[in-house]
Amino acid sequence: NAGVTQTPKFQVLKTGQSMTLQCAQDMNHEYMSWYRQDPGMGLRLIHYSVGAGITDQGEVPNGYNVSRSTTEDFPLRLLSAAPSQTSVYFCASRYGGSGNTIYFGEGSWLTVV
């Protein structure tokens, strides 16, 4: 049971490039989400999914796309990277039931130059 796995751990992009951050969980969690953490701040919700085939926007969705074709995977796509997207990205998941705890992956450090 690996929990929530994110790849890559570190990435440097040039402005305008696109890339995908991968997230996989092996806990059969229905709910998955992506957060970003900027320096000196808590995490903010980018996008989330309540099940395969269902996604929705969070607090800061601009510049990002997501899809959920399987229960296990929830990739985050940066369409055209900008320096403002330099951040640490966290994938998270939980079981259904609104009170269940959200578990986080180890984070992906992204720098856009």
Added chain:
Amino acid sequence: AQTVTQSQPEMSVQEAETVTLSCTYDTSENNYYLFWYKQPPSRQMILVIRQEAYKQQNATENRFSVNFQKAAKSFSLKISDSQLGDTAMYFCAFRTPTTQGAQKLVFGQGTRLTINP
């Protein structure tokens, strides 16, 4: 708007001492969940303790306990017998069952806690 405020940007205590981290929040919801997460230098987000708003009894997890005051919208974390491994950034967070699929955790700004030997 739902907000979380941590008024102590940094704290420092000696090993084995007790330390309390403060957190206040604002929400118009009556049903919600409160959390303390620990983030060590590795940046991993680790759940320390959680509290359901409908429970009057304060949550405890070994050396960690909370003082939940619902009317005051206060949720402080007490760490007893502090250890060097407790050194980390601590985030207070809450979420409601109705906000963005119950996925949106609202975080405070964090308190950087240092345990000195």
